[in-house]
Amino acid sequence: MQTLIVNLSQENKLSYPIFIGNVLHKKIEKYLKNKTVVIVTDNIVKLIYKEKYKNYFENKGYRTHLISFKNGELSKNQKVKTMIEEKMLKLNIDRDALVIALGGGVVGDMAGFVAATYMRGISYIQIPTTLLAMVDSSIGGKTAIDTPYGKNLLGVFWQPVAVFIDVEFLSSLPGSHINNGLVEAIKMFITSDARAFTYVEKNIEKIIAHDPILLKDIITRAIKIKSRVISEDMKDYGARMILNFGHTMGHAIEFVANYKLLHGYAVGLGIVIESRISMMLGLLDCATVERIENVLAKLGISKKLLRNIKLNNMLNVIKMDKKAKKNNAHFILLNKIGSVFKENSKIAHSVTDEIVTKAINDFMRV
Numbered sequence: 001m002q003t004l005i006v007n008l009s010q011e012n013k014l015s016y017p018i019f020i021g022n023v024l025h026k027k028i029e030k031y032l033k034n035k036t037v038v039i040v041t042d043n044i045v046k047l048i049y050k051e052k053y054k055n056y057f058e059n060k061g062y063r064t065h066l067i068s069f070k071n072g073e074l075s076k077n078q079k080v081k082t083m084i085e086e087k088m089l090k091l092n093i094d095r096d097a098l099v100i101a102l103g104g105g106v107v108g109d110m111a112g113f114v115a116a117t118y119m120r121g122i123s124y125i126q127i128p129t130t131l132l133a134m135v136d137s138s139i140g141g142k143t144a145i146d147t148p149y150g151k152n153l154l155g156v157f158w159q160p161v162a163v164f165i166d167v168e169f170l171s172s173l174p175g176s177h178i179n180n181g182l183v184e185a186i187k188m189f190i191t192s193d194a195r196a197f198t199y200v201e202k203n204i205e206k207i208i209a210h211d212p213i214l215l216k217d218i219i220t221r222a223i224k225i226k227s228r229v230i231s232e233d234m235k236d237y238g239a240r241m242i243l244n245f246g247h248t249m250g251h252a253i254e255f256v257a258n259y260k261l262l263h264g265y266a267v268g269l270g271i272v273i274e275s276r277i278s279m280m281l282g283l284l285d286c287a288t289v290e291r292i293e294n295v296l297a298k299l300g301i302s303k304k305l306l307r308n309i310k311l312n313n314m315l316n317v318i319k320m321d322k323k324a325k326k327n328n329a330h331f332i333l334l335n336k337i338g339s340v341f342k343e344n345s346k347i348a349h350s351v352t353d354e355i356v357t358k359a360i361n362d363f364m365r366v
């Protein structure tokens with residue numbers, strides 16, 4: 001069992017461990033002592049893992065409840081949050097209870113938000129079951145639900161007391177969802193860890209074959225980056241923005257594709273186009289853009305994904321992005337692999353409409 005620490009030195013008591021290895025290990029029992037356990041999950045994860053997890057805690061003598069909701073982003077809403085809270089209230093769950101988020105990013109964001117507001121805040125543990133949740137959403141304490149006005153608009157920062165990561169969950173995860181998480185990990189390597197990116201390049205064939213040893217290695221490397229970024233900027237005021245590389249364009253692509261593309265695939269396309277923007281601004285060399293495109297192409301990130309999607313409205317959509325200021329699109333830009341471009345410590349940069357349009361058109365032409 002490997003242990004990493006999310007070190008929140010500004011508010012040290014909020015620091016927490018990330019355990020990588022078998023979840024059902026004596027380490028988890030430390031967090032369960034004298035606790036009522038509420039496992040929050042979705043119907044798919046419940047179907048596959050309920051027996052193993054609920055039984056484990058029950059057999060150890062913990063009062064254990066399981067509350068589930070329908071899988072998918074559409075459930076990340078106020079109605080489902082209220083349903084979970086009312087079930088917990090009916091069960092007389094008190095402030096000493098422990099919520100366990102067992103699932104992907106949707107479950108993690110929802111269960112974390114429930115834990116944050118239930119009786120003014122109770123403890124929770126993240127047990128991520130998708131690769132995206134392992135490398136990204138389970139760490140950092142961002143909790144949220146979606147609203148009719150936009151995604152993730154209601155939420156708070158509420159750090160888990162621990163995160164347990166077990167690659168075993170990936171054996172049941174569909175391949176497209178593995179790629180979905182791999183893109184987020186590769187994004188972190190591109191912006192922050194050149195050696196990890198080279199490692200991915202060298203081992204790409206085994207990675208796309210989902211070799212568990214390599215996946216575990218990638219998860220560990222990505223978590224180290226995410227934990228470091230969070231330690232520097234727990235509440236997303238500055239340094240954490242680096243994680244948005246590929247996301248200005250990625251969010252716009254998700255929107256114009258009517259959310260039919262998985263987030264990671266849209267971000268993958270965003271990474272390619274934003275790398276091209278960096279090249280057009282003279283920040284990044286052509287050979288590096290090719291390296292990035294080649295790795296992502298192995299995961300199925302290519303312009304073919306945009307077949308039948310009209311891109312002519314992209315500029316307007318990009319300008320709706322949170323980072324757009326004074327009606328100009330803002331992007332995280334690359335200097336080289338492992339380093340983002342900073343100017344006077346600014347991380348997000350304004351780019352003209354002409355360059356953005358040309359980068360999209362050039363990508364669609366190749």
Ligand SMILES: NC(=O)c1ccc[n+]([C@@H]2O[C@H](COP(=O)([O-])OP(=O)(O)OC[C@H]3O[C@@H](n4cnc5c(N)ncnc54)[C@H](O)[C@@H]3O)[C@@H](O)[C@H]2O)c1
Pocket residue numbers: 042043044045048071072073076103104105106107109129130131132133136137138139140141142143152169170172173174177180
């Ligand atoms: N809080 C954060 O910092 C943060 C960061 C990134 C993304 N997110 C959020 O994460 C969500 C996306 O997360 P996701 O990609 O994990 O999606 P998800 O939670 O919807 O999971 C994807 C699908 O995989 C299924 N699944 C989960 N684990 C499985 C397993 N082991 N085997 C088989 N099927 C399994 C789920 O039932 C679901 O159908 C979005 O809502 C996004 O906003 C949050």
